[in-house]
Amino acid sequence: MSMLKSLMNTARRRSPWLFHANAGSCNGCDIELVTCLTPRYDVEQLGIRLEASPRHADIIVVSGPVTRTTCEALETVYGQVPNPKVVVALGSCPATCNVFAGSPTVVGPLDRILPVDVYVPGCPPRPDAIIAGIAEAAAILAGDKPRPVHNSSQTSGEGGR
């Protein structure tokens, strides 16, 4: 039984599939995320794949300060990803709203809406930092690293639409 469990943890560590949700980002972080797939960084070596459907994903990568129009879509997508799942906040915007803080169209930062597990700071972060963040998320999936404690006002993420 413990062998099966350790096999499952290894598989989770070695095969994190991403879904990228753009919540009003300026595209800077999005471009840096796509850079990770290029020959220079080649994240497929680590088993990381950018998936088109949230149903296939393990990790939700959110960029942008979370605008009013994307907030609901973000909650839907979070519910569509099967458990176990991890949320990665990509860049400074989902962490603090960055230069968009105080705007009437922004409802962020992201931790008001979803339980964020990993922050990757930067505006935009370098691809190396993004890969390190995804590796940290994979470690959380595999149980190598404890999940940070979240407050209870966030969405529970059960079920999906």
Next chain:
Amino acid sequence: MAILRAAIQMLLFPGLVYAVSASFFMLWLQRKINARLQGRIGPPFYQPFFDFVKLLGKQPIGRPMLQGFVMTALPVAAVAAMLGAVALLPVLPSGAEFPGDLVLLVALIEVGPLLAVLGGFVSRSMWGELGAAREAVMTAVYNLPFLTALIALGWTSDLSISKLATTATWPVRLLALAAILLCLPAKLHLNPFSISSAEQEIYAGVTTEYDGPRLALWELAHGLEWVALAGLFAVLSVPLPGVADVWRILVFLAISVLVVVLLSVAAASTARLKLAQTARWFWLWGLLLAGSALGLTLAGI
């Protein structure tokens, strides 16, 4: 003894054990070749296996009972059909062959795309339905040359796969095999004929709504489809009457891997064609090759 050989064929080679391990290997090889040709290092050897295990360990999303049942039953049936197809390949003469086993083999291979079409529609996702509709059109497009080529090969050998590999004449065989090789990328959703799965463009196509273990089964069925089709090509391409079993197995494995390499290189170096362009390609060049093979058979050459 015949029963023992049949059991070995079903469970060991080319059945269950070989089929599953070869399906992971072929999925890896395709991704690795793709990565190397793009100047990347690519996934490690165990990647498809870990992907499969990880997907099995995900919690399925709650669905209405009937939909959940159908969405599980369809990929299970696809895996079963593909396993059956691989086990039917007459790599070693087992004495269990029967006239017309080619028809059964083709039926089992065709069950895969049919279930995928159904799977896309029952998932009730717009993208799944779009992928399923494209897949349905594609089966009509590539099966015309594919089946014509198989009929040309099997015409003189009462549609038995093991006899068919030895009785067809070389001009017929070469033309028919070229037509079959042309159809394989379309059957495996590879570039340039990947319009039905069109990753990113229509999200994940048929499998858009499939999560966790259900998706793992579709991935396994896809890997087994690789093994079955590469194996079918290998069995048909080189006639080996009266050759030792070891050599038969080695030649079978070598040609299977060669087919995977060839298809992967073709996929990495081409771009996706539209549905109409794909249809024109198959109904012109595919039918030309397969039709002339059939013509030569009927003329007795």
